[in-house]
Amino acid sequence: MINVYKTYKSKILNVEKEGSDSKTFTLSLPYKGFSFEPGQYVMASIPGLGEAIFGVASAMNDKKSIQITVRKVGTLTSELHNKKKGDIIGIRGPYGRAYPIDLAKGKNVLLVAGGIGIPPLRPIILDAIKNPKKYKKVSIFYGCRDESLLNYIKEYSRWKKVCDLNITLDNPTTKKYPKGVVTTLFDQQNIPADASAFMCGPPIMYKFVIQKLIEKGLKPENIYASLERHMDCGQGVCQHCAIGHYYVCKDGPVFSYAELMNFKSWLSPI
Amino acid sequence: MTKNKFQQFVKFLLNNNLVIAPQYNVEGYLHLAELKNVKDLYLGTELPMDSWKWYFLPPEQKMFDYYGQNFKESLPKIKSQILLGVSILDLQALTLLNQVFEKDTYYQEIKKKTIVIGTSLVPKENFYKYFAKFEEDKLEHLQFDIFLAVQKGDYKIYTGSEDGQRLLDKFGYKNYQHIEYAGSIREEGLDQQMLVIKDGMQNYHNQKIWDDLGKRCMQCGKCTIACPVCFCFRMFDQANLERDSGSRNRCWDSCFYNEFTQVAGPAPTAPKHRLMTITSQKIYFWYEHHFVRTPASFSLPGCVGCGRCTRTCPADIDIFQTQRDILKAKQRKK
Secondary structure, X not given: OOXXXXXXXXXXXXXXXEOXXXXXXXXXXXXXXXXXXXXXXXXXXXXXXXXXXXXXXXXXXXXXXXXXXXXXXXXXXXXHHHOOOOOEEEEEEEEOEOOOHHHHOOOOEEEEEEHHHOHHHHHHHHHHHHOOOOOOOEEEEEEEOOHHHOOOHHHHHHHHHHEEEEEEEOOOOOOOOOEOOHHHHHHHOOOOOOOEEEEEOOHHHHHHHHHHHHHOOOOHHHEEEEOOOOOOOOOOOOXXXXXXXXEOOXXXXXXXXXXXXXXXXXXXXX | OEHHHHHHHHHHHXXXXXXXXXXXXXXXXXXXXXOOOHHHOOOOOOOOOOOHHHHOOOXXXXXXXXXXXXXXXXXXXXXXXXXXXXXXXXXXXXXHHHHHOOOOHHHHHHXXXXXXXXXXXXXXXXXXXXXXXXXXXXXXXXXXXXXXXXXXXXXXXXXXOHHHHHHHXXXXXXXXXXXXXXXXXXXXXXXXXXXXXXXXHHHOOOHHHHHHHHHHOOOOOHHHHHOOOOOOEEEEEEXXXXXXXXXXXXXXXXXXXXXXXXXXXXXXXXXXXXXXXXXXXXXXXXXXXXXXXXXXXXXXXXXXXXXXXXXXXXXOOOHHXXXXXXXXXXXXXX
């Protein structure tokens, strides 16, 4: 029997700084045949410190490596930030349900990210760049605390060729990006009602963004949010990530609003 | 099997086997412990304080040893064990655990080496109505190796696995009936009591029940330890004293503890973001696991009505009263 908790060795091929507190790690594939879909996550581990989950941020069909972007917030992420090119870390996964990008084929796509919520959406952006005709129009709405925290800044010129990139900041220091939360952008832009929205960010963002998107005529089954929870096993057993009758690790992390709206405890417990 | 013959059977089991069975300890509590002497064995309607999960899911378990970056699987080092006198309620609990941990290497390794001997004895006051009366056709939906149906003056013997048959054959007893496990779902469909309470929790939410419980519960987590179907666990690494080696382990966790839903930390500067912060949320989560999530994921009741949580609760929270309250709230709203 395969031991589902077994972690596989993965070599750090490259480390790149993203803004002031994050780093993108390019990792060798943990095992032969590793593949993932956008929105899925892996469990990264450092012996002695344990495991934590990270959304895979690289292009879907990369046969040689995967990327994760890590913000330094706790013990494990701090140690990850100390790792250098050539070091080994543990990876198991990928786990979870992905964003249903096939449903969005030929349609308008809204990608809404808050802060460190951008990495799991990056595979969709890279997919749109690779296949420009796959989606009708891809609009990115990215809200961040301040300019120094923006991720993937070097790629924006490439993104802009295919996508419509909109950034807002809570505390702008220059006039480059406007001040405000992401929802303010929805009033300035024409949001097509037939669009599929894929979101990743803090719960408070979901609350307001969903409200706005419903106002704009989007259907609940076309709005998808990725939830963050404490996860230990990744198998839907250990109960840490449970919400209602779902397990975020197995049934999620991506849920449609149609699934979430039926019970009270998804944004915060009862 | 006559009572006399059964005594001989237990003696036969004690010969060369580790037998775990309910026994009264010196303080007068019924506990599970290694059986040394046939006369210590308690076979009756009272349920032991602790549940049988201790012997399938040890409170702490090593999963891997690591040396540098290399992880090596560390399987539980147990010899074969015989669990004797498992009430039919607890068999229902084990049947659920077997499903939950179906793909779990560690659980399955222990299961392989364990013989479960069940009994039809249940407490006189039992909230789970299905098992209030023992009937033979209920056995095919439970997982066990040997089963003792208590009749007037003797036991009727059933076997549920080849291991059980082999053991009886070795003892020299042939008069048993074999029951083939037919899956956990019964012919008549899902358990009605389970469905009614699940519907009550999901569709007739009454916040007052949970606010009241939140005021009484002191988050000690004893119910989660006592419960035979509470199986939450947490994984953690333990470093050895020598550099670059240690183990990855798991231990029981409790949804009543503060760190249960913490998503960042515990570095002093890290934001401690916790999803469940107040008691009523935690106790709701606990009930939600047993009465909503388990039925939804496994189509099996997440509570077997053993009442261990009620017995152990220092705040006297009665799970059966809470179930009645859920049903009352449902009736009122209908």
